[in-house]
Amino acid sequence: MKLFRHGPVGQERPALLDAQGQARDLSGVISDITADTLTPENLQKLRALDTNTLPVIEPVGRIGTPLQNPGKxxxxxxxxxxxxxxxxxxxxxxxxxxxxxxxxxxxxxxxxxxxxxxxxxxxxxxxxxxxxxxxxxxxxxxxxxxxxxxxxxxxxxxxxxxxxxxxxxxxxxxxxxxxxxxxxxxxxxxxxxxxxxxxxxxxxxxxxxxxxxxxxxxxxxxxxxxxxxxxxxxxxxxxxxxxxxxxxxxxxxxxxxxxxxxxxxxxxxxxxxxxxxxxxxxxxx
CATH class of the missing domain: 3.90.850.10 (Fumarylacetoacetase-like, C-terminal domain)
Structure with a gap:
């Protein structure tokens, strides 16, 4: 998967790119891409999604950091x-x-x-x-x-x-x-x-x-x-x-x-x- 966050600074929303390179909104599935999102169990849940059911994002606009509040x-x-x-x-x-x-x-x-x-x-x-x-x-x-x-x-x-x-x-x-x-x-x-x-x-x-x-x-x-x-x-x-x-x-x-x-x-x-x-x-x- 290609996960990313888009939107103004401090207001970013979670998203992914589907197999065709189309940006899809994840905000109905997760509130943001956080450290917890990145655990093997939670990444597997995202992989299991039918990306065709996720809203298309057009245009994407600004892209933020790929996860909220990174650690070290x-x-x-x-x-x-x-x-x-x-x-x-x-x-x-x-x-x-x-x-x-x-x-x-x-x-x-x-x-x-x-x-x-x-x-x-x-x-x-x-x-x-x-x-x-x-x-x-x-x-x-x-x-x-x-x-x-x-x-x-x-x-x-x-x-x-x-x-x-x-x-x-x-x-x-x-x-x-x-x-x-x-x-x-x-x-x-x-x-x-x-x-x-x-x-x-x-x-x-x-x-x-x-x-x-x-x-x-x-x-x-x-x-x-x-x-x-x-x-x-x-x-x-x-x-x-x-x-x-x-x-x-x-x-x-x-x-x-x-x-x-x-x-x-x-x-x-x-x-x-x-x-x-x-x-x-x-x-x-």
């Missing part, structure tokens, strides 16, 4: 061998973990540059959405704890991240730095999460053109590994790293500026488009 927003750094190479970084012996403080935003909501930002960058990433409580899980069982997948743009302010001392988190957690969606695509629709093409363009120029094949630590490894350090719950999100082509990897460096348009997508998971704006708190609420 966890991220993995330097998880693509070719991205590590472009940044002249050694391949990590274990996954590099950090968190995003920002509340995820819709896939086409604006990116608002922080005050005094000079090095805001882009990163197309495969997002994992957890569907079952996971604590000390084995790698062989790890994918059974995944509800589905989504596109994420791990927007990053590189000066904050790399030049201001401390952890990476303060360069990753600024407002609007976590667009996710358009859909939550359930795991049964993704035959192999390690064989998905992914791309990102800025102002029509293709900068990233990679594949999840080059992940250093695959999805199953990440879910198992992270569950050794924190319990994962339904609705938690893991952003799994980016392939080469980020602005920091360009010669000379290229960073986002007001007026830019960012487009990105992952095979089978849909596409995002974001407009970049200068700092304006009115765009955040």
């Amino acid at each position: 927003f966890l991220c993995v750094g330097l998880n693509y061998s070719d991205h590590a190479a472009e940044t002249n970084s050694p391949v990590p012996a274990e996954p590099i973990l950090f968190t995003k403080w920002s509340k995820p935003s819709g896939p086409n909501d604006p990116i608002v540059l922080p005050q005094n930002s000079v090095k805001t960058d882009w990163e197309v990433e495969l997002g994992i959405i957890i569907g079952s409580k996971a604590r000390y899980v084995e790698k062989d069982d790890a994918l059974s704890y995944v509800a589905g997948y989504a596109v994420i743009n791990d927007v990053s302010e590189r000066e904050y991240q790399l030049e201001r001392s401390g952890t990476w988190d303060k360069g990753k957690g600024c407002d609007t730095f976590g667009p996710i969606g358009p859909w939550l695509v359930t795991g049964d629709e993704i035959a192999d999460p390690q064989n998905l093409g992914m791309w990102l363009e800025v102002n029509g120029k293709r900068f990233q053109n990679g594949s999840t094949k080059t992940m250093i630590f695959d999805v199953a490894t990440l879910v198992s590994y992270i569950s050794q350090f924190t319990t994962l719950y339904p609705g938690d999100i893991i952003s799994t790293g980016t392939p080469p082509g980020v602005g920091l990897g360009q010669t000379p460096h290229v960073f986002l500026k007001a007026g830019d348009t960012v487009k990105l997508g992952i095979e089978g998971l849909g596409e995002q488009t974001q407009q970049v704006f200068a700092w304006d708190p009115a765009l955040l609420d």
Whole structure:
């Protein structure tokens, strides 16, 4: 299934795409797409629906985050061998973990540059959405704890991240730095999460053109590994790293500026488009 939420910020309604790609309203079945919706039992109830009986949505309008009030927003750094190479970084012996403080935003909501930002960058990433409580899980069982997948743009302010001392988190957690969606695509629709093409363009120029094949630590490894350090719950999100082509990897460096348009997508998971704006708190609420 492809689940999504549509409507103005704070007023989103649940929906799905049927087998023909038609948007169908779920608000007569569930009140919203929440962490509880993502459990195996409740996803199976949604799969059993006759989608032809659900109201058609025309037009869809704004698309929000694919679930209401996500849980932890966890991220993995330097998880693509070719991205590590472009940044002249050694391949990590274990996954590099950090968190995003920002509340995820819709896939086409604006990116608002922080005050005094000079090095805001882009990163197309495969997002994992957890569907079952996971604590000390084995790698062989790890994918059974995944509800589905989504596109994420791990927007990053590189000066904050790399030049201001401390952890990476303060360069990753600024407002609007976590667009996710358009859909939550359930795991049964993704035959192999390690064989998905992914791309990102800025102002029509293709900068990233990679594949999840080059992940250093695959999805199953990440879910198992992270569950050794924190319990994962339904609705938690893991952003799994980016392939080469980020602005920091360009010669000379290229960073986002007001007026830019960012487009990105992952095979089978849909596409995002974001407009970049200068700092304006009115765009955040």
